[in-house]
Amino acid sequence: MALHLLCVGGEDHALRIPFLTALQNRGLRVSAAGTGAVSPFTKNGIQYHQYQFDRFGVGLSDRAAMGQLSQFVKHLRPDVIQTFDTKPNLFAPLALRGAVPVVRTINGMGWVFSSTELKALAFRPVYLATQRLAACWTAATVFQNKADSRFFHRHHLLGKSSAAVIGSSGIDVDAFETARARTAPPSELRAELGLDDAEIVLTVSRLTVQKGIPTLLEAAKIVHQVRPQVRFLLVGPRDSEGPFAVDQALIEQHAPYVIATGARSDIPALLGIADLFAFPTEYREGIPRVLLEAGLAGVPIVASRMPGCDDVVVEDWNGHLVPPRDPRALAAGILDLLQDPTRAKTMGQRSIGLVRREFDLNVVADRYAALYRQLLSCGGPNDGRAVRQSSSKIQ
Incomplete structure (x- = not known):
């Protein structure tokens, strides 16, 4: 039986x-x-x-x-x-x-x-x-x-x-790859989101304080001053997060270089247009699924040095680990990879084998x-x- x-x-x-x-x-x-x-x-x-x-x-x-x-x-x-x-x-x-x-x-x-x-x-x-x-x-x-x-x-x-x-x-590797293959052309997705030819820093997370969204917004402001063409794409729910939710007005203060889309089901497609994945959590994660998806997509990662994140991201190998609640360090990690796209791409590719072997x-x-x-x-x-x-x- x-x-x-x-x-x-x-x-x-x-x-x-x-x-x-x-x-x-x-x-x-x-x-x-x-x-x-x-x-x-x-x-x-x-x-x-x-x-x-x-x-x-x-x-x-x-x-x-x-x-x-x-x-x-x-x-x-x-x-x-x-x-x-x-x-x-x-x-x-x-x-x-x-x-x-x-x-x-x-x-x-x-x-x-x-x-x-x-x-x-x-x-x-x-x-x-x-x-x-x-x-x-x-x-x-x-x-x-x-x-x-x-x-x-x-x-x-x-x-x-x-x-x-x-x-x-x-993570279902085959299903993820199938979803990526079925996505619309990147140009269509960029047009839908008003991204044009901008560099894209993607974050997929509940929009809460504990997930480090206020830190990310401050880091986005710093990055914007150096590279004004960069757009930060925040994907995830806010209204369902009760007392932990980030104030919508705080997000809107950082428009137009921060775009909050709400929850979406096309994460593989969004990863396909991302130059970098940022995950500024202050939360003691298990293994964040979004890091595995970013890794499988070959996108370099900048994440908080928190439990769970450091089981996926190895400093200066497939991304950067930065102190939580430190917008300057987060911005520095993002800028380091955006300013050297060839190195960033190499780092992102290293994650693919790791995710396939272990997760x-x-x-x-x-x-x-x-x-x-x-x-x-x-x-x-x-x-x-x-x-x-x-x-x-x-x-």
Whole structure:
């Protein structure tokens, strides 16, 4: 009988549909639960169950979400639970208390360990204590980057669960290449966006303070003074980001050299016209998918020196790593590559092989499928003999 996996996430869980499909192709029976829409999963033949919690707060909705997850598990009777995102990673172990093996993937440390706000600082001890408690009923913890793995070991947040590093949820290389091949000619896209023959610095991100958008806007102002023909293209949602959203008026202050398009589905096409990809996050990322897409497109990258980013970007090899919250350093990194396009192109091409070797969807799915099967073969959710794997970056 096929191993039945229930994969639990939040509102952007649909982004993991390729990962779930890849697991199905490896003989697993896959169900999913999340807070986003049902239709993307239905279209892909994945049984989906919707639940709700407050992404921005703590309260009764969290308790209700744990109750819903418990009911899902009683009804579906999965062999393994896989969770992504901070709250689901806590909800499932605490709700199930060892009834089913839980594999949690730490895809970043989130706002609590990224923000310098007093509220975030005050909540850190609570986060650590809750993670230690959840570890009591966790079978295995997967990290998407090495820095988070070191953090959990250092702060004793693993309990008796095994640990593995598996970079990202994988990128479907073939699908990405197919999407690029089907895009409209670059001239049409440039005309649509009013870019003419400008040099383009592309950023794909939620437009929030934590993602470093104010820092990027200040850096764009500096770059504009040196190279006025450069256009910064900001692609991503703003209105859905609640209290973390960047003020629209702040973005508009930097027109016309900053263009915010909102969310778009043609990222491969946009990467095809980009001279450089900028990712100024202040957030403790897992492995940012957009960096993998930029790398696969052969676009040089300037990113913050933050966990997750430095698993993809190697300083002065395929891009630059700069301190977070430092617009001058970000501008300097951008200008360095724009002023030497031949060197920048060479750097961008180096990322292609790295992404194919380490982050291809098939590589990642194989590692997860092996983890689930070896975990079950060991006989228990907290059996320390569960498989220990690692994914290393080749520089």
